[in-house]
Amino acid sequence: MNGKISKYIEKFIVYGLLIIVALMVILPVIWIVISSLQEGNSLFSSSFIPKKLTFKHYQALFKETDFLLWYWNTFKIAVANMIISLIITTLTAYIFSRYNFRGKKTTLITILVLQMFPSFLAMTAIFILLSKLNLLDTHLGLILVYSAGQIPYNAWLVKGYFDGIPKTLDEAARVDGAGHMTIFIKIIMPLAKPILVLIAITNFMGPWFDFIFPNLILRSQEKRTLAMGIFDWIQTGANDNFTMFAAGSILVAVPITILFLILQKHIVKGLSAGAVKG
Amino acid sequence: MSIDNQESIKKKEKSAMLMSALMMGLGQVYNKYLLKGIVFFLVEILFICNFKSIFTRLKGLITLGDTPQKMMGFKIVQGDHSIFMMVDGTIALILTLIFIGIYLFNIYDAKKSCTQKKEKNLKKYLYNVYDKNFIKIMLLPGTIAMIFFVILPILITVLVAFTNYSSPNHIPPRNLVDWVGFQNFVNIVKMNIWSDTFINLAIWTIIWAIASTALNYGCGLLLALLTSRNDIKFKGLWRTIYILPYAIPAFVSLLVFRLMFSGVGPINNLLVHMGLERLPFFTDALMAKVMLILINTWLGAPYFMILISGALTNIDSSLYEAARIDGATKWQQFREITLPMLLLQTAPVLILSFAFNFNNFSAIYLLTGGGPINSSYRYAGSTDILITWVYKLTKEQSQYQIASVISIILFIFIASISTWNFIRSKSFKEDE
Numbered sequence: 289m290n291g292k293i294s295k296y297i298e299k300f301i302v303y304g305l306l307i308i309v310a311l312m313v314i315l316p317v318i319w320i321v322i323s324s325l326q327e328g329n330s331l332f333s334s335s336f337i338p339k340k341l342t343f344k345h346y347q348a349l350f351k352e353t354d355f356l357l358w359y360w361n362t363f364k365i366a367v368a369n370m371i372i373s374l375i376i377t378t379l380t381a382y383i384f385s386r387y388n389f390r391g392k393k394t395t396l397i398t399i400l401v402l403q404m405f406p407s408f409l410a411m412t413a414i415f416i417l418l419s420k421l422n423l424l425d426t427h428l429g430l431i432l433v434y435s436a437g438q439i440p441y442n443a444w445l446v447k448g449y450f451d452g453i454p455k456t457l458d459e460a461a462r463v464d465g466a467g468h469m470t471i472f473i474k475i476i477m478p479l480a481k482p483i484l485v486l487i488a489i490t491n492f493m494g495p496w497f498d499f500i501f502p503n504l505i506l507r508s509q510e511k512r513t514l515a516m517g518i519f520d521w522i523q524t525g526a527n528d529n530f531t532m533f534a535a536g537s538i539l540v541a542v543p544i545t546i547l548f549l550i551l552q553k554h555i556v557k558g559l560s561a562g563a564v565k566g
Numbered sequence: 567m568s569i570d571n572q573e574s575i576k577k578k579e580k581s582a583m584l585m586s587a588l589m590m591g592l593g594q595v596y597n598k599y600l601l602k603g604i605v606f607f608l609v610e611i612l613f614i615c616n617f618k619s620i621f622t623r624l625k626g627l628i629t630l631g632d633t634p635q636k637m638m639g640f641k642i643v644q645g646d647h648s649i650f651m652m653v654d655g656t657i658a659l660i661l662t663l664i665f666i667g668i669y670l671f672n673i674y675d676a677k678k679s680c681t682q683k684k685e686k687n688l689k690k691y692l693y694n695v696y697d698k699n700f701i702k703i704m705l706l707p708g709t710i711a712m713i714f715f716v717i718l719p720i721l722i723t724v725l726v727a728f729t730n731y732s733s734p735n736h737i738p739p740r741n742l743v744d745w746v747g748f749q750n751f752v753n754i755v756k757m758n759i760w761s762d763t764f765i766n767l768a769i770w771t772i773i774w775a776i777a778s779t780a781l782n783y784g785c786g787l788l789l790a791l792l793t794s795r796n797d798i799k800f801k802g803l804w805r806t807i808y809i810l811p812y813a814i815p816a817f818v819s820l821l822v823f824r825l826m827f828s829g830v831g832p833i834n835n836l837l838v839h840m841g842l843e844r845l846p847f848f849t850d851a852l853m854a855k856v857m858l859i860l861i862n863t864w865l866g867a868p869y870f871m872i873l874i875s876g877a878l879t880n881i882d883s884s885l886y887e888a889a890r891i892d893g894a895t896k897w898q899q900f901r902e903i904t905l906p907m908l909l910l911q912t913a914p915v916l917i918l919s920f921a922f923n924f925n926n927f928s929a930i931y932l933l934t935g936g937g938p939i940n941s942s943y944r945y946a947g948s949t950d951i952l953i954t955w956v957y958k959l960t961k962e963q964s965q966y967q968i969a970s971v972i973s974i975i976l977f978i979f980i981a982s983i984s985t986w987n988f989i990r991s992k993s994f995k996e997d998e
Contacts, residue, residue, distance in 0.1 A: 299797070302792060302795065303798070306792060306798065306804055310808070312864070313807055313810055314810070316823060317814070319822075319826060331831060376707050376708045376711065379707070380704070380705060387701050389701050397985070399712075400988055401981045401985060402712070402716055404980045404984050405716075405981075406927070406976075407716065407719070409953070409969075410719030410973075411960060412723070412726070413653070413719035413721075414715070416650065416653050417722075420653060420654075432711070436712060437716060439711060440716065467697070493815070496815060500927075515817055518818075522821055522824070530825065533821070533825075537818040537822070541815050545814050548812075552809065552813075556872050556876070
């Protein structure tokens with residue numbers, strides 16, 4: 289009898305905790321969704337229970353601001369960054385995982401140490417460098433900075449994953465006459481899918497949230513990216529632009545969040561594989 | 567016969583190396599590698615043609631310019647731009663080092679080409695070159711990208727730490743910048759206004775990093791234990807909800823929180839509604855710090871939940887059975903089996919997470935922007951961590967020299983922790 293009661297109490301506590309945490313997670317999300325639909329546009333009048341719902345902020349976003357253009361810019365940069373990064377990173381990781389050469393260990397340690405240097409600490413130098421290369425205020429400059437900056441960290445991550453793929457597979461293929469590239473494309477790549485998805489996703493997502501490098505590199509109004517534009521709304525007047533911000537950030541967050549949830553399994557797999565092997 | 571042969575090869579090698587040392591590619595041509603020889607020779611021509619400009623640039627790196635900008639009547643006569651000269655000089659230095667590398671390789675190759683059998687068929691020859699140099703070819707794009715966009719900027723940042731590049735008196739093109747040796751490092755220790763700010767921010771940065779990591783881990787553990795229980799319903803649903811903060815772009819959620827808890831935000835409105843006072847969530851120094859850590863937990867706990875859920879399934883269930891037979895309570899099982907096994911598996915990630923939070927720029931910058939203002943700090947607010955201070959020093963105050971010094975200190979600190987962490991990890995040891 290006593291045991292039964294304590295079991296009920298335990299269940300009560302467990303579900304209580306589950307619900308409380310779920311509420312804490314969801315409340316901010318609900319608030320921002322409601323805010324994007326409420327009348328008026330100031331933060332002051334925002335509350336958890338709106339009086340009237342409207343879609344006019346979403347309409348305004350497309351009609352009165354450059355939101356769509358920013359979206360397109362960011363998308364272009366994200367796709368380019370994803371493709372370039374994926375190619376460079378996997379090739380580098382493949383070499384480090386499968387070949388032995390003089391200075392390999394030193395290079396690996398160098399990459400590891402470089403990875404610790406937050407790339408934006410060197411922003412002044414990057415700015416000068418891009419101005420020398422005539423790449424200021426271009427998307428290409430931004431893409432180059434992104435895809436070069438991610439190499440150290442991701443090359444390590446992917447190398448760790450490649451190491452887990454048995455080398456006997458390569459050797460068998462080599463005996464059958466396969467060349468370096470054939471082994472890489474036909475054997476390693478298909479087996480490394482989870483980590484490739486992880487790399488692709490993180491590189492695709494990066495440009496959507498970064499406001500530091502766009503602020504540093506881009507000048508013209510028509511070249512702006514989303515994060516840059518949205519952050520600007522908050523900086524220049526959080527109160528007046530509030531509902532615009534709410535609608536805009538939902539349009540950014542929803543696709544990314546859905547993409548993440550769909551690919552959850554791959555991401556989790558890649559994440560834990562990379563982390564445990566670390 | 568064979569000794570004669572060996573000696574003649576040695577002689578041939580010697581003369582080939584000497585030829586290539588005198589003129590790049592000559593030794594290769596001597597051994598009938600015409601194409602390779604021409605390529606090496608072209609590299610040398612390229613270097614010699616640019617030698618003068620490379621030399622002036624290297625000199626510029628040392629002097630950082632000596633003609634300041636002048637006014638001739640109403641016209642401005644441009645002087646030397648020290649920082650551009652520094653960048654140019656550093657690039658010239660890297661190119662020179664690369665050239666020296668190619669030059670040495672050219673001599674080594676001349677020796678090797680004496681004993682190699684030459685492939686007559688050009689297509690086959692090129693394939694052999696590709697096959698033998700596969701490593702170099704594939705590493706080339708990554709290496710070039712890293713040299714110019716990662717290593718070079720870091721190098722320049724380090725160099726700036728040894729100059730007086732700062733507002734208001736040393737900003738090119740108006741003024742020249744000079745080397746000052748270790749003066750900035752001395753200043754940050756000896757000058758009170760710098761050292762006070764630095765030490766206080768460093769202490770807060772460490773508290774912030776430890777508290778964030780510990781809370782993230784603790785809450786992640788709690789969530790993982792809750793959602794891995796077999797007796798709860800809708801397991802998948804709960805997990806999906808809890809993953810949300812990790813899936814939603816942090817950039818967006820941080821700004822949402824900033825507005826939610828701001829002075830006129832809905833939380834304060836709610837408090838007023840309930841007849842309470844408004845709370846200075848982000849404007850009181852202590853409260854802002856607590857809020858930062860709590861909000862960061864909202865963002866960071868799901869990651870650990872995912873990680874720990876995975877690690878939990880790796881624990882051998884027979885351990886629990888054995889413990890149960892021995893009469894261990896649930897708490898004892900948790901303390902003696904679950905926790906140590908988890909910590910063993912996740913220790914590297916824990917350290918990486920500390921390093922990440924130590925430099926968690928966006929959490930601080932997007933939530934409080936370093937505020938509230940603290941007049942006893944130099945160019946920093948109460949909740950600024952070191953990295954946001956560096957950002958402000960660079961972007962807003964143009965104190966590049968001090969920003970570089972702090973960047974170096976941050977880098978050394980984080981790099982030593984992480985390197986130690988990696989070297990003792992498995993994936994590195996496997997390479998031995």
